[in-house]
Amino acid sequence: DTEVTQTPKHLVMGMTNKKSLKCEQHMGHRAMYWYKQKAKKPPELMFVYSYEKLSINESVPSRFSPECPNSSLLNLHLHALQPEDSALYLCASSQEPGAGANVLTFGAGSRLTVL
Amino acid sequence: SQELEQSPQSLIVQEGKNLTINCTSSKTLYGLYWYKQKYGEGLIFLMMLQKGGEEKSHEKITAKLDEKKQQSSLHITASQPSHAGIYLCGADYNQGGKLIFGQGTELSVKP
Numbered sequence: 001d002t003e004v005t006q007t008p009k010h011l012v013m014g015m016t017n018k019k020s021l022k023c024e025q026h027m028g029h030r031a032m033y034w035y036k037q038k039a040k041k042p043p044e045l046m047f048v049y050s051y052e053k054l055s056i057n058e059s060v061p062s063r064f065s066p067e068c069p070n071s072s073l074l075n076l077h078l079h080a081l082q083p084e085d086s087a088l089y090l091c092a093s094s095q096e097p098g099a100g101a102n103v104l105t106f107g108a109g110s111r112l113t114v115l
Numbered sequence: 116s117q118e119l120e121q122s123p124q125s126l127i128v129q130e131g132k133n134l135t136i137n138c139t140s141s142k143t144l145y146g147l148y149w150y151k152q153k154y155g156e157g158l159i160f161l162m163m164l165q166k167g168g169e170e171k172s173h174e175k176i177t178a179k180l181d182e183k184k185q186q187s188s189l190h191i192t193a194s195q196p197s198h199a200g201i202y203l204c205g206a207d208y209n210q211g212g213k214l215i216f217g218q219g220t221e222l223s224v225k226p
Binding site (some may be wrong): 004025031033041042043044045050055058088090092094097101102103104105106107108109110111 | 146148150154156157158159160163165203205207210211212213214215216217218219
């Protein structure tokens with residue numbers, strides 16, 4: 001299995017809702033990432049998990065809460081979002097961060113719309 | 116990112132023509148990655164370059180990293196409509212696995 005699976009593909013939520021994005025990989029990768037991508041812009045790193053521990057938080061607002069329950073799963077919990085948080089959220093994984101060659105495998109993304 | 120400049124921002128070429136996309140870093144690269152993205156979809160890995168002077172090819176796509184490891188180019192030979200999409204270069208500056216992307220180049224190939 002060489003895929004990163006993201007669910008849901010599309011999500012519409014109100015500003016008072018609580019929802020979660022999910023990401024799963026079965027490649028034995030030990031690093032997992034969340035990126036945010038606005039239209040016509042490059043992906044921007046949000047979080048990096050290395051061996052199930054949060055290693056990088058790019059000063060992301062607390063309304064985004066990542067969770068890594070095990071080495072195969074990565075969640076992004078969403079609460080009290082703003083319309084400007086509407087974007088494509090991309091999950092990625094890699095064998096091991098900071099070990100030289102670090103090819104990220106990306107999922108297809110979750111398109112989030114905040115009303 | 117201001118650390119990584121990609122050019123051109125967009126490119127329209129006739130099918131069969133060659134093209135080059137450039138990616139310039141303001142500091143030494145530990146690794147340079149090329150990805151392709153269809154609008155609204157995930158990124159597809161193309162190639163990774165690590166050594167100065169390195170060159171890699173896959174089908175009609177060739178990527179190079181210059182000797183000083185601060186600039187990379189992606190060259191497509193005899194472009195086809197299937198090459199259309201957004202090409203992104205990603206820089207590894209040895210910051211714990213962090214990959215920083217250039218602004219992207221949107222490629223259209225006219226049949």
